[in-house]
Amino acid sequence: MNPGRRGMILILSSPSGAGKTTLTRMLMQDKALDLTLSVSVTTRTRRSSEVDGIHYRFIERREFERMKAEGDLLEWAEVHGNGYGTPLAPVEAVLAQGRDMLFDIDWQGAAQVRERLGDDVVSIFVLPPSMTELRARLERRAEDSAITIEKRLEAARHEIERWRNYHYVIVNDDLQRAYRDVLAIIAAERLKVRRVQAGVAPFVERLVHG
Ligand SMILES: Nc1nc2c(ncn2[C@@H]2O[C@H](COP(=O)(O)OP(=O)(O)O)[C@@H](O)[C@H]2O)c(=O)[nH]1
Numbered sequence: 001m002n003p004g005r006r007g008m009i010l011i012l013s014s015p016s017g018a019g020k021t022t023l024t025r026m027l028m029q030d031k032a033l034d035l036t037l038s039v040s041v042t043t044r045t046r047r048s049s050e051v052d053g054i055h056y057r058f059i060e061r062r063e064f065e066r067m068k069a070e071g072d073l074l075e076w077a078e079v080h081g082n083g084y085g086t087p088l089a090p091v092e093a094v095l096a097q098g099r100d101m102l103f104d105i106d107w108q109g110a111a112q113v114r115e116r117l118g119d120d121v122v123s124i125f126v127l128p129p130s131m132t133e134l135r136a137r138l139e140r141r142a143e144d145s146a147i148t149i150e151k152r153l154e155a156a157r158h159e160i161e162r163w164r165n166y167h168y169v170i171v172n173d174d175l176q177r178a179y180r181d182v183l184a185i186i187a188a189e190r191l192k193v194r195r196v197q198a199g200v201a202p203f204v205e206r207l208v209h210g
């Protein structure tokens, strides 16, 4: 934790299968990065590899609508026919501690978060190296039915067109290189003057005036 720095929100978006869950897992395993993962709520059915409360909080449609109506969500969107949303309370708590939070959300959610939280947001769009490779990854992951994969590939073409709205773009061909790119972005963003100035100002004062 760095009490002198404002916490930031790091958003990773990509079409389904481009690798944002994999990159998110790598980031969360690196404890020294001290990132807190935002656990979204979703009305989608749980995959066999997923744990309720860790990857998502799986909720009924009625509960999702209630959270929306009561302002419990920082942002929400309908993606591939399911509701997804970011619970607001944990975000406020983490940012207040000057810590950083990682979001795996789609372009609609990223736009809402940028709108609400402005300069505290750093957004990265992850592109697949090709549509052929994207299909291969979705098939290799073997978590979705053939129909779902087709739906996601069709949606991917539209989602990819949103890349210009992000601060950074990474092509996830070689995973280790893509991960290093994400680390470089985090390192640089953490040193931005507007994020560190509250903590650095007293240091500079002592440096200059003894
Ligand atoms: N707006 C929004 N999008 C989300 C949220 N959680 C997940 N998503 C997005 O929903 C899409 C589908 O996610 P998921 O069902 O996990 O499938 P995957 O992308 O194939 O792993 C992805 O683009 C996610 O980034 C959320 O809380 N809000």
Ligand SMILES: Nc1ncnc2c1ncn2[C@@H]1O[C@H](COP(=O)(O)OP(=O)(O)O)[C@@H](O)[C@H]1O
Pocket (backbone or CB within 6 Å): 014, 015, 016, 017, 018, 019, 020, 021, 022, 023, 137, 138, 140, 141, 172, 173, 174, 175, 176, 178
């Ligand atoms: N650079 C890469 N090279 C090869 N396979 C990858 C790479 N990145 C991710 N994958 C694999 O592709 C599949 C989809 O990745 P995943 O992280 O689940 O994507 P997303 O969360 O964007 O839907 C997974 O099986 C993952 O192991």
